[in-house]
Amino acid sequence: MKAFFEVLEQLYNKVLLGATLENDSHDYTFYLNPASSDQDCSRTTSSDCSNTLEVQCKHQPSSVHLATLSVAKETVAPLCLKRPSQMSSTREIVLLQLTVIRVMITRILSVETELHAKEKYRDIIKLLLQSSDIDSKLTCMFQNSDKLLSHMAAKCLALLLYFQLKEKVTLSNSWISFCQKNLSEYSESDEVVYSLWILTAVIKEIFRDTCSQKTEILKQFLTPFDTIFEVFYNSLFSQHFENHQDTSKLINSLICFLELLELLIASRIHLKLHFICQRILFLKPSCVLDVITWPVQAFVKRKFIIFIKKCLLCKMGEDVCQGSVPAFMPPDHHFDVDMLALADAVLQAVDLGLLRTLSVHGKPSCFGGDEVQPGCEHVPGPDHVMLRAASLLIIRSLEIKFQNCASAKEMKVDLQRFMFELLTFLKPHLQPSLRSYNLCEWLPRVFIEQDDDMLEAAKASMGVYLKLTRECEATESLTQEKEMWNHHTHENGYNPHCIFLFLLKNIGFDSTVLLDFLISSETCFLEYFVRYLKLLQKDWDNFFTICKYFDVAESKDNINICYHTFSLVQDRSSNQREPSPLAALSSHRNTCARVFWASDASSEPLKQAAMSSKAHTTLQDNSLSPPQAPQSLVDYDSSDDSEDESTNQPLTNSGLTSLHQEAMKKIQDTVGTSRDKKEFSLEPQSRLLVPKEFDTPSPVDCDMTPNNTASEVELSYKTVKCFEELQGAIYRLQKRHLFPYNPTALLKLLKHIETIYNKSMNSL
Incomplete structure (x- = not known):
């Protein structure tokens, strides 16, 4: 030996x-x-x-x-x-x-x-x-x-099987019989788990392959097992979890089959295959949703919720399918029908109390174990992964259902019912609690730590708003009930202007963060931003009113905060020595300044303090295309009559590629760190109109009612100024062929918003 x-x-x-x-x-x-x-x-x-x-x-x-x-x-x-x-x-x-x-x-x-x-x-x-x-x-x-x-x-x-597929060698009958026997009915044997694992490993290898024949290879591999997967699906999910003494084998089988199921669905989208096994989830979605209600460990429920979230967002198999993701997918009526069936099943499960079965009291992540070591502080908090996934399930399911619903009355009823369920589920886990005057804050509060999910939720929420608005305009007179309509959007937390303003507030109105989002291919920000700018053109008056509403509400909150903080400062100081009036005034001014919004767009320290550390990424973290003449990766029109297409045709940044380090240095030098208005302005330089009445409220005057005109234009000015800075940065990158796609139409939209703003300022 x-x-x-x-x-x-x-x-x-x-x-x-x-x-x-x-x-x-x-x-x-x-x-x-x-x-x-x-x-x-x-x-x-x-x-x-x-x-x-x-x-x-x-x-x-x-x-x-x-x-x-x-x-x-x-x-x-x-x-x-x-x-x-x-x-x-x-x-x-x-x-x-x-x-x-x-x-x-x-x-x-x-x-x-x-x-x-x-x-x-x-x-x-x-x-x-x-x-x-x-x-x-x-x-x-x-x-x-x-x-x-x-x-x-x-x-x-697994590698031997993949080798046979690549070399066009017929798979052995012994292996096919082994799999068919073990998957014909669920059993607690190890062979079931190994069969599922090997099938998954082979499909992953096929997806990673760079050859052009991967569709034919996968078709050859799946053909012997097409019908047997449906049999195993029914057998596995019909198990009664509480009747199993050793549940570990059942959990292993569930997790292994879930991973296999995700790849089967991904192959339907990315490789254009059509097998029965790719539709079993959509034909019987309640089987998978029922697992979430089982008395099973929290990590299993989390896996299943994330799996359904990926299905609703069409992100199945994104870890292994990156090289084969199509930029644009032709319409697939059967897939749309299946997605609607899944969305309906999710909403039906929520109606039956799905959210009430979720435990979102998270445990801290510990390296090398699951217990907090002695002496380490344990900060209790909810499981934000579950909160985000559950929120996306509802808002995305509503968007899919509304795309296939023509009754405005039915949509209003469904929206009010399910958003009430969602907000009731979220409120106990959000600290500080949501302010009653604007429930739209739930979205940025839940998703602030996950940019891609936040933008998916914002896009879905705006899709709901646009669909419902169009249907109501066709059947009702919104001009007569505008106040009631705005109240409905705020009460149910889906007003797109509020959501966008909260997003800008969280990033400190920093245009470089928006630029990062536009350049990165990791989020759907481009599609969301274009849709919102189109909406903003048509709905500027409503946006202007909401800006006033924001400023007044925030000012009232800051009055109370300022008084409360000032009294605390006085109480603490009284134990030492009586402060001088000048020292008290200085302390009061500094305290109010910390809690007040950064009203001056050039005040960098305040913006840095308000900015989310998650959202504020640097340009060198993003990948750009090599320096060349920019080619348009998206085709969207800036005209008003393209609204329907913009809400139904997905946009993508999937064509972005990496840039050399020297090109990255050029971008950094081009964009710079200054917030000077001239640096970020377009050529020829545009001029943003600042009304004479606009005056930044002084923190010393926290107890005074804010000037109405100033309040009305403060947020709108900061928003449009952020857009102006973004225009300048995009223009210079485009001029040096450093922007990854053709942004001409995007620049037109931004310029149009600036024109609308200046017209509204002139009318004041």
Whole structure:
């Protein structure tokens, strides 16, 4: 056995380096063939494999000169004298055999391997598949009590199956029968989990492949299992969790099948395949939703909620499908019908009390364990991942349902009912609590730590608003009931102007953050921003009114905060010495300044204090396209009559690519850090009109009622000034061919907003 192991070890070292093998392929196949017993797999033991391997070692080929092949005398010693060491050696040899096979296949798939060496490796693996029933030998190892050996066998089998698909070798009947048998009905055997894991691993390899034939490869792989997946789906989700004594096997099967299900749905979108197994979730979504109500661990519920969220956002398999995501997808009526069925099932589950079954009291994440170490402070708080996922489930499901609903009355009823459920669910977990005069703050408060989810929620919320507005305009007279309509949008937390203003407030009205969002391909900000600018053109009066509403409400809050804080300062100071009037005034001014909004767009320290650390990223963290003439990745019109298309046609930044470091330096030099108005303005320089009445409220005057005109224009001025700075930055990047797509239409929209603002200021 020692000589056998040494040959394998030298073979491993050569394959690891991608070296060419000189000897006959049959000889190498002999060393890579895992030992197995003639007995039934279910009764195979380590000693059986040891006996078989011992016989195998005695018949080593003489033509291989990788190492001295003389078998040591102790190899043929009685098994009773050498059993412990032999069993250990057998395990090491089998593990090394599996490792060499995996590395050899990896070398075959690698573009860095020399062609001559790759052909030799390919011949060896093909001979191994032909000369031995290696599939059966590896599946027999799944029952081994040695979990490392079982796992290595599964990984090796997954790569062998993928190799056969790539080389157009017919899959063995033994493997297909093994999977069909184990997935025909749920059982608590290990073979079920390994079957699911191997199927998932093979599909992942197909997705990662850069070849153009991945659709055909996946079709060949899924064809034998298409109907069996639906059978297993029904069997698995019909289990009664409380009736299982050992629930660990059921949980493993649920999680493994969930990952497989995600890839099946992803293949429907990205590879344009059409199998029954890709629709089973949409045909019977209640099965998956019911798991969330089971008395199962919190992490299982979290996985299922995140899975459904990905489905509703069409982000299934995004970790492995990045290279194959289509920029634009043609309309798919069947997929739209399936998405509507899933959205309806989610809303029905919420109606039946789904949110009331969720426990969102999160535990702290601990490295290397699940308990807080003594002496470490534990800050209690909710599970924000669950809060975000549950919120997105509802708002996205409403958007999908409203896209297929034509009754304004029905939409109003559904929106009020489900948003009440959501806000009731969120309020106990948001500290400080939501202010009653504007419930739209729920969205930025819940999603402030997750930019991509926040923008998805904002986009879905605006989709609900636009659809409902159009239907109401067609059937009702909104001009007569405008105040009631605005109250409805605030009461149910979906007013798009409030949500956008909260977003700007959280980033300190910093245009560089908006620029980062526009450049990055990690969020849907471009699509959301274009939709909002189109809405803002038509709905400027409403936006202007909401700005006044914001300023007055915030000013009232700050009056109370200022008085309360000033009294605290006086109480604390009285214990030491009586402060002078000048010191008290200075303290009062500083305290109010900290709690007041940064009303001056050039006040950098206040904006930095108000800015979310999550949202404020730097330009060097984003990837841009190489310097070249910008090509339009999106086609959106800035005219008023394109509103319908903008809300139904998805936009994407998926074509963005990385930029060289020197180009990144150019961008940093171009954008700069100054907030000077001239630096950010367009060429020719635009002029933002500041009304004479506009005056920044002094913190000293916290107890005074704010001037109406000043309040009305403060937020609108800061918003439009932020847009103006953004125009300047985009213009300079475009001028140097550093912007990743053609922003001409976006610049037109921003310029139009500035024109509307100046007209409204002139009318005051």
